[in-house]
Amino acid sequence: MYTHMLSNDIFFIFDLETNGLPYSSSRGYKFVGNWPKIVQIAWGLYNYKGENLVFRNYTLKPINFVISQESTKIHGISNNFAKKNGKKMSDIVDILKQDLQKSTFLVSHNLNFDKNTLLAEFKRMNRYDLIHLFETKKQICTLKETTHFCRLTGSPNSQSLYKWPKLSELYKKLFNISLQNAHDAEYDVKNLSKCFFELIKRNIINL
Numbered sequence: 001m002y003t004h005m006l007s008n009d010i011f012f013i014f015d016l017e018t019n020g021l022p023y024s025s026s027r028g029y030k031f032v033g034n035w036p037k038i039v040q041i042a043w044g045l046y047n048y049k050g051e052n053l054v055f056r057n058y059t060l061k062p063i064n065f066v067i068s069q070e071s072t073k074i075h076g077i078s079n080n081f082a083k084k085n086g087k088k089m090s091d092i093v094d095i096l097k098q099d100l101q102k103s104t105f106l107v108s109h110n111l112n113f114d115k116n117t118l119l120a121e122f123k124r125m126n127r128y129d130l131i132h133l134f135e136t137k138k139q140i141c142t143l144k145e146t147t148h149f150c151r152l153t154g155s156p157n158s159q160s161l162y163k164w165p166k167l168s169e170l171y172k173k174l175f176n177i178s179l180q181n182a183h184d185a186e187y188d189v190k191n192l193s194k195c196f197f198e199l200i201k202r203n204i205i206n207l
Contacts, residue, residue, distance in 0.1 A: 007048055009207075012103035012137070013196065014043035015188040016114050017075040019067050025112060029119035029131075037065045038089070038121055039077050042185035045099055050197035054099055057186040061086030075183045089121060093130065100133055105207075109167045109192050111141035140205065142196060146170050149204050167192060174198050 017040035027034045042057040059082050067079040108114040115134070122130045143164050150165040150173050167188060168179040174195055181187035199205040 009048050009105060010053070010103045011046045011048075011105045011107050011193075011196070012043060012100055013046060013107040013189055013193045014041070014114060014118075015108065015185040015192065016041050016117055017071075017077065017183060017185050018117055019062070019065060019071045022113070022116070029116040029123060032120040032123050035117045035120035037062065038117060039067055039071065039075060039082060040185040041092075041096075041118075042189045043096070043099065044189050044193060045102060046193055046197070050193065052193070055189075056092075056095065056099070057189075058092050059086045061088050063088065075185075090125065093122075093125065093127060097130055097133065100130070100137070103137060106134070106137045106139045107192070107196055108139075108141060109170070109188070109195075110143045110164075111139060115139070140196075142167075142170065142192065142199070142205070145205050146173075146199065149173070149199075167195070170195050 016038050018036040019039055020036040022036060023034050029035060038060050039062070040057075040059050042055075044052050044056070045054040046052055059077060062079055062082050067077060067082055072078050106115075119131050119134060122128070122134070147162050147164055150162065150169060152163050152165055152169060154163040165173070166182075168182050171177065171179040171191055171194075175198075179191055181191075196205070200207065
């Protein structure tokens with residue numbers, strides 16, 4: 001599915017926390033009203049050895065929306081905290097672009113959600129340059145790539161006999177340790193990067 005990993009490959013591993021879920025996960029980012037607003041975004045650049053080169057983590061200021069109490073229960077970021085301490089997306093988007101330009105691969109756990117949520121935000125900002133840049137990258141979804149590896153029983157999805165693994169379930173499968181600080185984008189990126197390079201090491205994901 002992917003080309004062989006080269007020594008100059010750079011992996012952009014990212015995660016989002018949001019104000020809810022999409023109305024329909026099958027609708028693309030162009031339906032911007034379908035996709036939730038971003039509350040926290042974190043990403044890291046990693047080389048082929050798994051070494052971290054750059055790490056960014058931002059809480060975003062809620063503009064034209066309110067972070068619901070239901071969402072706060074999941075990620076712990078309240079509306080008041082984000083209003084006081086958050087950055088505007090417009091203040092960080094060019095930093096994101098600079099890091100994205102350095103990468104060859106995009107990696108996310110549930111790429112469909114993270115990608116469409118982020119591209120919908122770019123579309124709201126009329127940043128079509130970022131949409132184009134994002135779509136030119138090779139993309140890896142660890143959720144879908146590890147469904148058969150984790151072999152989790154439960155409600156099956158339409159594409160597999162097994163249910164899609166949460167990041168915490170993948171982490172437990174790989175390391176036999178319970179994941180800490182789930183639903184914090186900063187720690188989710190750090191834990192996902194650990195999982196990702198272990199998956200490569202074991203040839204579960206082949207590049």
